[in-house]
Amino acid sequence: MVGGGPGAFIGDVHRMASRLDGQIELVCGSFSSSPEKSKITGRELFLPEDRVYDTFQEMIEKEKELPEGERMDCVSIVTPNHLHFLPAKLALENGFHVICDKPLTRTLEEAEELERLVEETGLILALTHTYTGYPMVKQARDMVKNGDIGTVRKVYVEYPQGWMTEKIEETDSKQASWRIDPSKSGIAGAMGDIGTHAENLAEYITGQRISELCADLDTVVEGRVLDDDGSVLLRMDGGATGVLTASQVAAGEENSLSIRVYGTKAGLEWHQMEPNSLYVKWLDKPMEVYRTGVGDLYDSATAHTRVPAGHPEGYLEAFGNLYRNFAKCIQARLQGEEPDEQYQDFPTVSDGVRGMKFLYKVVESGKSTQKWTSFDD
Template sequence: MRKLRMGMIGGGMGSFIGDVHRKAAAIDGMIELVCGAFSSTAEKSLASGKALLLPEDRCYGSFEEMILREKALPETLRMDFVAIVTPNHMHFAPAKMALENGFHVVCDKPMTLTIEEAKILEQLVQSTGLLFALTHNYPGSPMVKQAKAMVENRDIGTIRKVQVQYLQGWMATAVEDADNKQAAWRVDPSKSGVGGALGDIGTHAHNLLEYITGMQVKELSADLGRVGKGRILDDDANILIRMENGAKGTMSLSQIAVGEENNFAIRIYGEKGSLEWHQENPNELITRWLDQPKKIFTPNGHGLYPQALAASRIPSGHPEGYLEAFANVYKNFAIHLNAFLTKTTIKTPDYPTVSDGIRGVQFIHAAVESDQQNAAWINM
C-alpha cells in the first residue's frame, strides 16, 4: 500500500499539539503530510508550510480553500484525510465541511462545543460512510489495552468501584496574562466552550474510564472550581460518578494543583482484583488480587493479551510513552482507512470515533449543568 496523504488544519508555528500530531502520524511510516491550512492568516500558514518543507501550492490560507482545492485535484494527488488540530471552537466547521466534501477526518478533542454540533457530525459520518477518529491518545498505551482486555475477560470480576484523576499545576498562576497562547484560548469561553479543565483534561479522564471498563457513566454530580482570579471557566473539579452497572466512583481534575505535571491515573476495583495505571509511568499496569500477590505487567512481558502486544513497538525494558500511544490512534485509523480504500473487510480497529466525541461533549455539559444546580445528579 502507498502512504496515506494527510492534510492538516491548524498546527502552525508555535503550536504544541500540531507537532505532536505530525510526529505521531509519521511513526509507523503509513502516513505523510501533503498539505495544510496551518493558521488563521495566509501568511502564517505559508510560513509554517515552508518550514515543514511543503510545496507552496499545497499551503492554503484557509480550511475552506484547502478542502475545495484538494477536492479538485486528481485522486492520485489529493489528501485522503484531514487532521484538525485547532482550538476547540474551530473543530466543528472544518470537520463538517471535510465530511460533506468526501474527506475522512481525524479531530482533536473535545469534538465540538455543543451537543447539537456533535450530533450533526455523527449524522454526517453515518450518511457518508466516511471514517472519523478522535485523538484521545491514552487508550493507545499498551498497558491500557491490557487493562481493558483484563476487564473484558473478567479477570478482576464485576467492577464495583472506579477512581480517576487528572491533575496539573501549570495554570496555578495567571499564565493567560503572560502571553501564553495555550492558556489564553483555554480560559476564553468563545474558544474553549462551556468547560475549561473539563474540556481540556476531563474529557481524557472520562474517555479512559469508559474505554477500560467498557461501560458508560450513567450519572454524575460535579462541584467545579474557578480558582484563578477572573476566570470564568473551571480550572478544578471534583465529580461523583455512577456507572451503568451500579459501580460508584470519583473523578478529580485540576489545572491549579501546584507541583503536578501530568498526573493522570486510573484505578478500577473489581470483586476479584484491581487495576491501577499511571500516565507518568505508562509502562506499568499494577494489579492486586484477593488470593495472590500483587503483579505488575509491562509491555512485551509475560501474561499479556494480544491487544497489548499489538500496541507495543520496541523490546522489553525500553520506555514507551505519550508519542507512541498517540501514534497507535493514527496507526489503527490508517489500517482502517487502507481497508476502506481497498474495499477490504476487516474488524474495526481500536480507535476513538465520533461516538466517543459525543460522549465527551455530553460529559462536559452534564458536569457544568450539575455544578450550576449545586452538584445535583445529572443523567448522561
C-alpha cells in the same frame, strides 16, 4: 492538516505521531489563520508551496480537484476547540475522512451534527483521546472485559495538572489564553481540556458508562470564567461507583492522569506518566506488575507495542497508535477490505458526542443543588 502553525503545541504532536509508523504522509495544509504563518510552517515541513493553503475551505476545494492517488485522503484538525466543527463538517461533506483533536466541538449540537454526517457519509472520524492508545490501557480494558478482575465495583480516575496554578493567561501563554475563553473552549475549562480524557479513559477501561453524576466545579483562580478544577462523583450503568477529578491548579503536577479500577477479584492501577506498567493487585496473592512487552498479554496490548520490553514507549507512541489505526482503516477501505480488528480500536465521533454530553452534564450538575444529575435525561 488544519491548524498547527507557529506556536501551536498539539499540531507538532499530531505530525510526529502520524509520521512514526510511516503509514501517513502529510501532503498539504492550512496551518494558520494567517496565510503568512501557514506558509512558514509549510516550508519547515518541506511541503510544496502550492499545497499550502490560505484557508481550510481552499484546501478542501483544491485538494478535491486533484486526481485520486494524488489528493489528500484525510484531514487532520488540530485547531482550538471552536475551530473543529467547520473544517470537520466541510471535510466530511466533501468526502474526506477526518481525525480531530478533542473535545470534538464547542457545543453538543455541533458534535451531534458531525455524528449525523459520519453516519450519512460512511466516512471515518477519529478523535484523539490519546490515552487509550497505550498498550497497558488496552491490557486493562481487556482484563476487565474478560472478567479477570471480576465485576467492576469502583473506579477512581484523576487528572491533576499544575500549569494554570498561577494566572499565566496574563503572561503570553497562547495555550492558556484560548482555553480560558468560553467563545473558543466552550462551556467548560479544565473539564473540557482534561476531564473528558478522564471520562473517556474510565468508560473505556471499565466498559461501563456514567449514568449519574454529582459535580463540584470550581474556578479557583480569580478572574477566570471557566472551571479550572472539579471533582465528580460517579455512578456507572454496570453498578460501579467512582470519583473523577480534574484540576489544572494542582501545583507542581505535570500531567498526572491515572486510574484505579477495583473488581470483585482484583484491582488495577495505571499511571499515564509511567505508562508501561499496569499494577494488578490480587485479593490474596502478590501484586503483579504487567509491563509493555513482557509475558503473555492480550493481543490488543501487543498490537499496539513497537519495541521490545524495557525500551519505554511514551506519549507519542500512544498517539501514533491512533494515527496508525486510523490510517490502516482508511487503507483497508481504499482496498475494499475489512480492517484488522485491532486497527478498529480508536475513539470515534460517538466518543466525541459522549464527551460533549459529559461536559454539559457536569456543568449542569455543578450549578445544581440536587445531589445527582442523570446522564441520559
